[in-house]
Amino acid sequence: MFRRSPLxxxxxxxILTVALSRTLSVMAAGNGDRGADVASTPAKNVLGTQLxxxxxxxxxxxxxxxFCHTGPTDTGRHVVAAVCTQEFLExxxxxxxxxxxxxxxxxxxxxxxxxxxCLCALxxxxxxxxxxxxxxxxxxTHEGALRYVTMEQLQEHALQPNAGGDL
Numbered sequence: 628m629f630r631r632s633p634l635x636x637x638x639x640x641x642i643l644t645v646a647l648s649r650t651l652s653v654m655a656a657g658n659g660d661r662g663a664d665v666a667s668t669p670a671k672n673v674l675g676t677q678l679x680x681x682x683x684x685x686x687x688x689x690x691x692x693x694f695c696h697t698g699p700t701d702t703g704r705h706v707v708a709a710v711c712t713q714e715f716l717e718x719x720x721x722x723x724x725x726x727x728x729x730x731x732x733x734x735x736x737x738x739x740x741x742x743x744x745c746l747c748a749l750x751x752x753x754x755x756x757x758x759x760x761x762x763x764x765x766x767x768t769h770e771g772a773l774r775y776v777t778m779e780q781l782q783e784h785a786l787q788p789n790a791g792g793d794l
Contacts, residue, residue, distance in 0.1 A: 670770070672769060678696070680694055681743050682743030695707065695745035703747040704771060704774075707781075710741060710763075711738050714761075716740065718757060749775055751775075763786065768781065
């Protein structure tokens with residue numbers, strides 16, 4: 628498989644963001660299967676601004692829309708936008724969730740270091756407590772994460788600008 632250029636990734640992200648925004652507006656109006664899960668106003672991140680995309684290669688998010696959106700059916704609260712590390716992948720596998728293992732039946736390719744992924748807030752907190760929390764993209768981390776972890780904990784592992792993981 629080939630890697631996309633940064634310009635192409637940015638273009639794809641912009642197109643998908645516009646398309647997703649329109650789709651969410653329709654769903655919020657009650658015309659989609661997730662209407663009850665989708666707010667009528669744009670989701671916010673932990674910085675208090677509009678939630679940004681987490682990743683599209685592979686496509687992440689509980690709803691597989693590239694964003695760390697959440698709703699009533701997301702019982703795991705997949706709200707922390709992280710860049711996977713080998714250490715974290717080994718840790719989560721040791722806890723019974725081998726994210727590095729492909730699951731073809733679900734169209735899941737398996738994750739590798741550098742992949743961006745919406746993590747369950749409590750799993751990220753568990754990794755934090757164990758000293759193996761992966762880096763976090765604050766702009767793509769849903770504000771709901773603050774119910775489980777503090778802003779200070781997230782900031783300790785915040786990505787630096789222009790660092791880590793391709794969309």
